[in-house]
Amino acid sequence: MRVNLINMKYKSNTLTTLGVTALLASASISYAQSALTPLEVTFGGNTKYDGWYNLSSSLKEDVEVHGALYDFPGNSGYGSFPGYGAWPQAIGSQLNSNPGSAAALSKLANGSGGGAYPSGGSMYFGGFSGDQNVDGGTLGVLESSPVLDVQTIIFQIEIGEAFAYDYFVDGLGVEQVPSLTISYGVGEEVTLNADISTLIDSLLTDTIEMPTGEGGTMEEVDIYTNLYGYQWDVSGYSDIVDFSVSFTAVQHAQLYSLQLDQSDIAYGTTSMIPSAVPEPAAMALLFGVASSSIVVLRRRRVEKTEI
Numbered sequence: 001m002r003v004n005l006i007n008m009k010y011k012s013n014t015l016t017t018l019g020v021t022a023l024l025a026s027a028s029i030s031y032a033q034s035a036l037t038p039l040e041v042t043f044g045g046n047t048k049y050d051g052w053y054n055l056s057s058s059l060k061e062d063v064e065v066h067g068a069l070y071d072f073p074g075n076s077g078y079g080s081f082p083g084y085g086a087w088p089q090a091i092g093s094q095l096n097s098n099p100g101s102a103a104a105l106s107k108l109a110n111g112s113g114g115g116a117y118p119s120g121g122s123m124y125f126g127g128f129s130g131d132q133n134v135d136g137g138t139l140g141v142l143e144s145s146p147v148l149d150v151q152t153i154i155f156q157i158e159i160g161e162a163f164a165y166d167y168f169v170d171g172l173g174v175e176q177v178p179s180l181t182i183s184y185g186v187g188e189e190v191t192l193n194a195d196i197s198t199l200i201d202s203l204l205t206d207t208i209e210m211p212t213g214e215g216g217t218m219e220e221v222d223i224y225t226n227l228y229g230y231q232w233d234v235s236g237y238s239d240i241v242d243f244s245v246s247f248t249a250v251q252h253a254q255l256y257s258l259q260l261d262q263s264d265i266a267y268g269t270t271s272m273i274p275s276a277v278p279e280p281a282a283m284a285l286l287f288g289v290a291s292s293s294i295v296v297l298r299r300r301r302v303e304k305t306e307i
Helices: 020-025 280-306
Strands: 002-004 047-052 060-065 068-072 104-110 116-118 123-125 135-143 152-160 179-184 188-192 196-210 219-233 240-250 254-263
Touching (some): 123 135
Parallel strands (some): 002 068
Antiparallel strands (some): 060 068
8 A cells, every 4th residue: 555645744854974074075965764664553442643754854755654655745944954943843743543633743952063953864963073972952742632541652763873872871871862751630740761661673774983992992883773662651640631752862863753652551561662573584594594503503413422
C-alpha cells in the first residue's frame, strides 16, 4: 500500500554530518534517510499514537512505516545553518490516530553556537564547533490531549551520532536523554526519567578517527544511527492534563524520526517497547556463522578425541 500525504504539514531537519570540515564547507550537504523507522507498539485498552517520519526540508518518498509506504513533504521556513532562528510554529505529527488532537514537536532552546532546524536529510543540530559533546539544542514533543486516564507512555527516537555522541552530557555528567514532564491534579507538575529504556536497533553509518586511544592517540571510532525506546509508568498520577517529552542532542547530531504511543493500561515494569526483527539476509548470515561455529567445534572435538 502506498499513501500520499503531500497535503499535510510536516517538519524536518538536517543532514548526516560525520565530518565537521565537510559540514562547514557546505552546510547544505544532504545525506540519505536512515532506515531505522520507529516500530509499531502493541498496546491494549484505549490508545493514542503520533509519529514524525520526515524531519528534513525535502520531500521523502516511499518511507515505510509499519508495513505501509508513505510520501512525506518537506518542512520549509524553519531556518538555516547554524540553526539559531525561531521556528514559525510547532510541527504536528505526520501520522496519528487522532488528527484533531495531534501532538506537536517544538524547539525549546538553542545550543552553543546553533540549534535544530530542518536541513536536506534530517533535523540537524547546527553549529561550528569541532569538539565532542557540545550542546546542540533542546527539542520537545507536547501532548496537550492525552488519553483519558493515561497509564503508560512510550517514546521512540531515531538519532544519528556526531563524534560518537548523540545526547548531550552536561557538566555534572548527566546524559540529556528524553525525560517526561507531566501536569496533573490541580497545578501539579513532575519530571520523570524513563522506567525502562533500551537501544532497539542501530545502524553503522561511518568510521572516523578520534583521540580516544591511550595517551590521546588517534584511533578509529564507529559512528551509528540509533533507534531508542523509552517507557514510563504514570499510573501513580491521576488527572493528567498534558505531558511533554524533551531531550538535548549534541551539535551535529541528526534527528530522523520520532514516535509517541500511550495507553490507559498500566504495564508497570513489563516492557512494551517493540524489538527489532532482523532482516532475512541478516538472519541467514547469523545462521551461517552459527553453523560454521558448530562445524569448527565438532572438528575440534574430533581432533581432541583422536589425540
